[in-house]
Amino acid sequence: MAERIVAHLGLGAFHRAHQAWYTQHAADAGGWSLVGFTGRSPEQARILARRRGAYTLLVRGPEVDAIEQITAIQRAHDGADRAAWEGALADAAVTVLTLTITEAGYRLDPRAPGGDAGRLDLADPAVRQDLRAPGTHGAVTAPVRIALGLDARRRAGAGPLEVISCDNLVGNGRLAGAVVLDAARAWEEADPAAAGLTSWIEENVRFRSSMVDRITPRTVPDDLATAERLSGVRDEAVVVCEPFSEWLLEPGAVPAPDWASAGARIVNDLVPYEERKLRLLNGAHSLLAHHGLLHGLTDVAEAFADPRLRDLVEEYWETAAASCRLPDAELAAAIAATRTRFANPRIRHRLAQIAEGARHKLPQRILPVLRSAIAAGHATDATASVVAAWILGEERAGRGVDPDVLRTGDAALDERVRTLVDRALRRLDASVVV
Structure with missing residues (x-):
């Protein structure tokens, strides 16, 4: 052949x-x-x-x-x-x-x-x-x-x-x-x-x-x-x-x-698995990257070992899992596997690499979780803080942020997202000192 x-x-x-x-x-x-x-x-x-x-x-x-x-x-x-x-x-x-x-x-x-x-x-x-x-x-x-x-x-x-x-x-x-x-x-x-x-x-x-x-x-x-x-x-x-x-x-x-x-x-229906991966793995990666860089950290294992960021990731995972459509047991197994992967000290996955291209990544990884949490009345602080940490990092680097990243086409939802992100940004700006 x-x-x-x-x-x-x-x-x-x-x-x-x-x-x-x-x-x-x-x-x-x-x-x-x-x-x-x-x-x-x-x-x-x-x-x-x-x-x-x-x-x-x-x-x-x-x-x-x-x-x-x-x-x-x-x-x-x-x-x-x-x-x-x-x-x-x-x-x-x-x-x-x-x-x-x-x-x-x-x-x-x-x-x-x-x-x-x-x-x-x-x-x-x-x-x-x-x-x-x-x-x-x-x-x-x-x-x-x-x-x-x-x-x-x-x-x-x-x-x-x-x-x-x-x-x-x-x-x-x-x-x-x-x-x-x-x-x-x-x-x-x-x-x-x-x-x-x-x-x-x-x-x-x-x-x-x-x-x-x-x-x-x-x-x-x-x-x-x-x-x-x-x-x-x-x-x-x-x-x-x-x-x-x-x-x-x-x-x-x-x-x-x-x-x-x-x-x-x-698989015939890929969407639930895409959501699981983007929100649980990639979303947590973005959280660690943008928060970790503000704290002067360099890689995923180092950031995940920081108790402040570890607690924030766990809080985020609870919200992100609630936004996914797969069975609870499968989501729990995915989170457990991700904990092990993040803790591997010999994979030097640098936070700066993960943070690149955030304006394209966050709308796929973080904003769907935030919108789902808003609709369901779930906790939003950890999720909104990822976007806030990105904005703060860009501001401190002297760069601007494209406001279109936060747009959905739903004016009421857009306003709620902006309010939550602004609140998280004020908290971060007052508390993060590198």
Whole structure:
């Protein structure tokens, strides 16, 4: 049987600790390979090319390290290499495109209610630049880049494709499809040669959602030295991760690796699991990051060991769990597992890394919990304090905060959210002294 290929956009550490790991461990791994494209900087592609796509995965447990050589990625390219990108998506052997482009990479219109209605921000300068003449150059933004690749597939007659989003957004597949279709429509309006692209995508491309989880801190020089000591190989592409990993996907309809044989789960209704992960894990991460940075702390384990922040996380978890739809026992088990993961002192997950991109993250992680608590009459202080800590941190750094982050489209609810956040902000500003 001819080899099948998964294409991937966003060739960062998380993809290499997660989807590439699942592909290598699939029962049918011998029949599949990965071709990866960087999202922004070409550097990772250059580093991977030195070892023909192979890299070292350093799995850092609470007491010992384990290493594994991952060889699933056969080719790595600069995402700006338009010929390679369009050539990959025009290849009929490619049946799946996976994405780790970060929440910001979807270029969602912040003026839409809640910032998550799935409209491409056509006012974004980079999107506008990409759409001026996308048929004559490459694209910087992911939605336009994907539309370019899909047009190449259409012209090649390469057949159906599934796009699987692996970013921390509820309904990430729906959002990916929405912004790509918006990009395709805008391109059609600007360039007659693209006529028919939108309808072709609607008929031939399926956008699947998935929920992903594996803590993957940034690699530091000490990690490279540890991996070299354990493996005997000097590798600049080392990825560090925790032992825990989870991947839930909607059912698919095209050939794809047997990820379920490697531990992934196929579920018909993904939303309750997305909510559980975003609110319990990622929400608590944001709490620790924004509060911890105000207290001069540096990583998750250090922040979680601080009694003040630990108590605040526990209070937040009680509110967040009440906003989720899964059975209580399953939520309790998830919280217990997260306590263990946060306490791992050998995973140096830096708070500054988690705090990046808060204006895109908090509307997905924190605000749904706050709105649910308001509606149910539950405690709101710990949840509102996450947004307040972010605002205070930005103010102390001399940066402004986009007020659209707190908008929902419901004026009464917006006012209640602002009131709670303002109250939490006054308390923090008076009490936090670094």
